[in-house]
Amino acid sequence: QRLQVIVLDKTGTVTSGQPAVTDVIAWPTTARDLYHSESNLEADAVLRLAAGIESGSEHPIGQAIVAAARARRIDAPVPEYVEAIPGYGARGRVDGRQVYVGNTRLMEREGLDIEAIRDIAESLQKQAKTVILVAADERLVGILAVADVIKLDALEAVRRLQHMGLQLMMITGDNARTAQAV
Numbered sequence: 001q002r003l004q005v006i007v008l009d010k011t012g013t014v015t016s017g018q019p020a021v022t023d024v025i026a027w028p029t030t031a032r033d034l035y036h037s038e039s040n041l042e043a044d045a046v047l048r049l050a051a052g053i054e055s056g057s058e059h060p061i062g063q064a065i066v067a068a069a070r071a072r073r074i075d076a077p078v079p080e081y082v083e084a085i086p087g088y089g090a091r092g093r094v095d096g097r098q099v100y101v102g103n104t105r106l107m108e109r110e111g112l113d114i115e116a117i118r119d120i121a122e123s124l125q126k127q128a129k130t131v132i133l134v135a136a137d138e139r140l141v142g143i144l145a146v147a148d149v150i151k152l153d154a155l156e157a158v159r160r161l162q163h164m165g166l167q168l169m170m171i172t173g174d175n176a177r178t179a180q181a182v
Contacts, residue, residue, distance in 0.1 A: 006167070007170070007171055008169070009170075011172065014170060016151055020147060022147045023124065042142075047068060048076065049099050050134045052078070052099070053079060054101060055078070059084075060148075077094050079093060080096075089102015101134050103131070104133060113140075
């Protein structure tokens, strides 16, 4: 009866907990030389590299990346090694290339200039999508967007709790822009 604030975790409580890749964007002129084949070459090449790094991941976003590659009939290459970087993403070697898959902080930490993609990233985040960047050989090669659908029953529960005069807060490891959109 004295309860004033309820704190909810975003993933699996407010959202379904089943993220899916919604966008695969090859960064112009950098992914083009990764693989040589026909249609959708760049986007598939970016997704292939990311799936190679995430192939053994237990993280929901990593699993979503691997599932997206499978859905496009892209075989994830076996990585030479993979290192998880908690709070940032992962890095490893795929097809002889040093590959990074993670958030903007990972790319900045590795010294990559991501200023040119900030507008794209912000636009995706405003749509409640998590932005994952992919870099190969010290160059940004693509952007993946992952979304987790808001549960309809969570929306109703939030409305009822607010109607009861309770303050609601949400905890997430996601970035502030995506959290705000959710």
